[in-house]
Amino acid sequence: MIIINAEIHTSDAENTVIKNGYITIDDKKITGTGSMTELDKIPEDAVDARSKPVYPGFIDAHTHLGMFGDSLTFEGDDGNEDTDPVMPQLRAIDAVNAMDGYFDEALSAGITTVITGPGSADPIAGQLAAIKTHGKRIDKMVIKAPAGIKFALGENPKSTYNDKDQTPVTRMATAALIREALSKAQKYYRDKCNFEADSESYDEPEPDVKNESLLPLFRKEIPAHFHVHRADDIFTAVRIAKEFNIDYVLVHATDGHLVCDELLEESFCGVLSGPILTDRSKPELKNQSPRSAGIISSSGIRTAIITDHPETPIQYLLLCAAVAVREGMDREEAIRAVTCNPAEICGISHRVGSIEAGKDADIVIYSGDPLDIYNKPLMVISDGCIVKDYFCDIV
Numbered sequence: 258m259i260i261i262n263a264e265i266h267t268s269d270a271e272n273t274v275i276k277n278g279y280i281t282i283d284d285k286k287i288t289g290t291g292s293m294t295e296l297d298k299i300p301e302d303a304v305d306a307r308s309k310p311v312y313p314g315f316i317d318a319h320t321h322l323g324m325f326g327d328s329l330t331f332e333g334d335d336g337n338e339d340t341d342p343v344m345p346q347l348r349a350i351d352a353v354n355a356m357d358g359y360f361d362e363a364l365s366a367g368i369t370t371v372i373t374g375p376g377s378a379d380p381i382a383g384q385l386a387a388i389k390t391h392g393k394r395i396d397k398m399v400i401k402a403p404a405g406i407k408f409a410l411g412e413n414p415k416s417t418y419n420d421k422d423q424t425p426v427t428r429m430a431t432a433a434l435i436r437e438a439l440s441k442a443q444k445y446y447r448d449k450c451n452f453e454a455d456s457e458s459y460d461e462p463e464p465d466v467k468n469e470s471l472l473p474l475f476r477k478e479i480p481a482h483f484h485v486h487r488a489d490d491i492f493t494a495v496r497i498a499k500e501f502n503i504d505y506v507l508v509h510a511t512d513g514h515l516v517c518d519e520l521l522e523e524s525f526c527g528v529l530s531g532p533i534l535t536d537r538s539k540p541e542l543k544n545q546s547p548r549s550a551g552i553i554s555s556s557g558i559r560t561a562i563i564t565d566h567p568e569t570p571i572q573y574l575l576l577c578a579a580v581a582v583r584e585g586m587d588r589e590e591a592i593r594a595v596t597c598n599p600a601e602i603c604g605i606s607h608r609v610g611s612i613e614a615g616k617d618a619d620i621v622i623y624s625g626d627p628l629d630i631y632n633k634p635l636m637v638i639s640d641g642c643i644v645k646d647y648f649c650d651i652v
Contacts, residue, residue: 258282258641260620261299263306265290267612268313268596272589277308282618285641289614304643306622309635312592313612314369314619315627317574318599319482319508319529319563322363322373322390323353333357337378339417342425343438345470347383349374350402355395359571363390364644366572367621367634370400370609372599377409377484378417380431381438384470385482387605389619391639400605405506406474408435409484410493412541432493439501442471479604480504480526486541488512495523506602509565511542514549517556527559527602530594532569533577550594551586561599562591579628591628 259282265275267290279296281289326333335352338344353373363371374385384403392398414431418424425431445468451459462468473479483494486509498505506526507513513520513528520528530550537545554560562578564571578591586594600610608617618641625632637645 258302258304258618258638259300260304260306260311260622261293261296262308263311263622264308265311265612266592268593269611269613272593280311280612280620282638282641285618287612287614287616287618287620290612304622304636306636307648310623310625310627311612312367312621312623312627313596313610313616314621314637314639315367315574315595316370316561316599316603316610317363317368317564317566317571317595318372318561318603319531320371320373320566320571321376322359322371322566322571323355323357323395324349324373324375325567326354327358336374336376337382337417338375339378339421342379342414342418342423342431342434343381343467344375344379344383345381345406345438345442346466347375348402349384349386350388350395350399353386353388353395355392355398359566360390362570362572364637364639365634366574367623367627367637368571368574369619369621369637369639370600370605371566371571372404372482372603374405374407374482377407377413380409380414380425380434382407382409387603389639391642391644400608401479403470403473403479404603404605405479405482406471407482407484408494410490411484411486412539413484428490428493432497435497436500438467439471439474439497439503442468443475443501445469446472446475474501474503477504480506482506482508482529484508486511488516490541491516492519495520495525498525499523508563510553511549512544513558514546514552515544517553517558520553520558521556526604527561527598528553529561529563529599529602531563531577532565533580534564534569534573547580547584548586550581550591551584554586554590554594559598559602560590560594561602562594563599575627576630579630582628588628
């Protein structure tokens with residue numbers, strides 16, 4: 258496939274824009290980009306972008322897509338296993354319904370990749386997955402699984418287990434349960450390493466699925482994703498991550514814009530900011546602000562914008578970015594917050610997030626500025642396949 262006559266917004270490291278360019282695709286991958294003046298011959302079956310803006314497929318870095326069913330309640334709610342506060346062995350891919358209607362709505366909005374996973378009822382809720390939004394079978398949609406381990410601090414675990422008369426009912430207990438689990442897994446990891454290095458001197462530890470699930474954190478293969486809102490919870494996440502020397506992502510970070518100066522002292526993957534198109538449904542959201550993502554980003558912290566679907570329906574990701582720009586966020590940074598930034602924060606930038614040779618051929622041709630509510634995708638390409646084509650709707 259070749260796309261021609263495109264205004265290409267690459268979202269690469271240099272934020273390159275090719276005013277009138279082409280994109281070549283082969284075997285699901287982008288193989289090259291360049292100016293139309295470089296082409297000697299245009300194939301008859303070329304996709305003509307008609308001078309419309311072209312972007313990498315958009316990414317929502319924090320969702321529960323496919324885990325809370327569209328138009329369903331208990332029958333389709335598979336995102337919170339609130340029977341045990343420590344459940345790192347749970348796998349998102351075992352809960353995702355790839356036939357859920359919201360996958361199609363995500364694609365129609367140009368969102369080709371998401372991070373999906375369990376909710377925040379448990380202090381340790383399970384394994385996240387980075388997946389494509391196009392497909393019928395989750396196993397074929399996976400980019401990376403696990404892509405992270407979900408942890409939760411603050412009101413949600415407290416509320417969940419207070420109703421059950423079970424620990425944790427305080428922030429102290431929530432943090433203590435996380436530390437206990439990480440401590441056991443860390444010892445398990447040391448014992449495994451010792452055995453693998455010297456099987457004659459050390460015994461192999463008894464298999465333990467919970468401990469095994471946490472080992473990728475200590476190998477730094479994946480980060481911890483901490484659900485945090487209040488500033489004190491943000492710093493509890495930082496404290497725990499530093500104690501165990503694990504990489505981490507701050508999810509929501511509702512008070513993050515109030516403590517940027519402190520966060521700049523730390524080394525972490527980034528902030529997944531949002532959702533903002535919601536009410537302040539609980540006390541720890543009292544500082545929620547549509548200005549937050551812009552403030553965090555302008556401070557120098559890598560920032561992605563998220564919907565937390567279904568908290569905000571996933572098809573409104575670009576609307577969230579537009580609101581952030583209206584409230585002060587740099588426009589180009591807002592685009593990066595739904596393309597390359599989430600890819601880099603979540604460790605999948607080798608596959609998605611920019612239009613570059615070698616990356617997956619996930620591409621969106623837009624009718625105009627994607628941050629203008631009146632514009633919409635005209636064509637969505639996922640893994641080199643045209644999955645949505647609305648060009649016939651325009652003259």
